[in-house]
Amino acid sequence: MQESSEFKTKELCYRLLIKCSNDEENKGYRTDYVVFIINQTKNAVEPVWLDYIQEALEIVQKLPSTEKSKYIVQLNDIYQNIWQHIGQNMHENKHELTLSDNKQYDNYLSGIKKFSLVETIVSLCQCIDSFNPDEWRAAGEKSVFNEVFNLNVLDGKNRMLYELPPRGEKNSDFKWKLHEFRLQISIFGAVIVKPLIDHLRHFETDELNELKELINASDFVPTTRKEVVFEAFLHSIKDSMYMPITTLTGQFEEAIRQYIHRKGGIYFKIKKDGSRTELIGNSLADESCKYLNEKDGFLVKSLFSKYSINVRNLLAHGDTEPEEAERGEYYAFLAIFLHFIYSELIY
Structure with missing residues (x-):
């Protein structure tokens, strides 16, 4: 939903009336x-x-206290809802990335429309390589998100997801880095990845077998899981995102375990009773970092950490509503999974 010409005209008229009216009229306007x-x-x-x-x-702010408090609550709820969909720093970046009058972003969207199927798939696989969080925010700039919502991070239903420690506290730096990554990758997913997925939706289902060939040619997805992974990707393109993403997060976790195994690592732990249990969540992410480069290790950590994207846990524990799976971070997850698939191609 974008602003219409009628909306812009009315909005301007209201502001002019507020500016030009006397004190008595001003309150009403x-x-x-x-x-x-x-x-x-x-x-x-x-x-x-x-x-x-x-x-x-x-x-x-210039309205009477009784009216002011009511409206502030409503406006902050709307404000929060937008941030939950597009993350932090969009206030600084929206002119470069989303507005229709921006030539650079318009060129990006126009270029995608000309992509062949293979070009689109390869772009999805490679786009994470071009993502540099440091370029997506002004260095040292205080987040609008934190000014409004302090250290409490909520989901779309105002349920607590996590609470950040104050900056500067012991062990707080990496948690803040994960948190800021989540907010920035949400933007990236919404404005860079989603248009590529949308373009894939224009191709016939049979044509998307090119994606199946990519998955089959990669060593990242275990042989017994390749068909499931392809079908989940296919449904995320052609249908709603919720169920396919839920499937893919579990498949990604298993792919990481098998990656560790191929590298000679241990992807399980022995319990006191002698039984074996597979590594999951943060323990799995920590182990994978021993065999991945720094950037890929951080991507895996972000997928499992409660301070970041955390798609595996939020979906597995039923904390994500179906409509929330359309948010930017879930599109970013698709690109991250494809990044690992592409990186492990068997030549």
């Missing part, structure tokens, strides 16, 4: 403006609405 913005943005997820919400938050 401020209230009208805030209600107008709330009604227009209550179901919005696009970053372009953040500026209007911030404007409304400034305008509402």
Whole structure:
């Protein structure tokens, strides 16, 4: 949902009325403006609405306390919902990445439309290599996300996902790095990966067998899991994302175990009773880092850490609603999985 010409005209008129009216009229126009913005943005997820919400938050400050508190709660709820969909730093980056008047991003979207099937698949496999988190935020700049929501990170239903330690506390740096990565990769997934997946949806199902050939040619996916992985990717392209992503997170975990095994590592632990249990979650991620390069190791950690993308646990424990699987971090997960598949091609 983007701003229409009618919306822009009304929004401008309200601001002019607020600026030019006397004190008595001003209160009514401020209230009208805030209600107008709330009604227009209550179901919005696009970053372009953040500026209007911030404007409304400034305008509402001069309303009486009883009205002000009510509207601030509604505006903050909408603001939070947008951040949950697109992550942090979009306020700084949206002009480069999402607005329709941006030539660079328009060129990116236009270029994708001309891609062949193979070009699209290869772009999905390689796009994570081009992602550099340090380029996606201004160095040392305080996050708008943290200013609004402090250290508590919530999901779309205001349930606590995790609480970050204050910056500077012992062992806090890596947790913050994982957290910031999650927020930035959400943006990347929404604006870079999703258009590539959307383009794949234009191809016939039979044509997507090219993706099957890629999976079969890679050593990353165990032989017995290749068909399941392909079918899950296929359904994530052609159907809704929730069930296929749930399947793929489990398959990725098993692929990491087998990768460790091929490298001569141990992907299980022995319990006191002598039985064997497979490594999962953070323990599996820590073990994989012994055999992966630094960047790939960090990607695996981000997929299992509660301070980051954490797609495996959020899906396995039922903490993700079906509609939430359309968020940017889940598109990014598809690209991360394909990155590992592509990196382990058997030539």
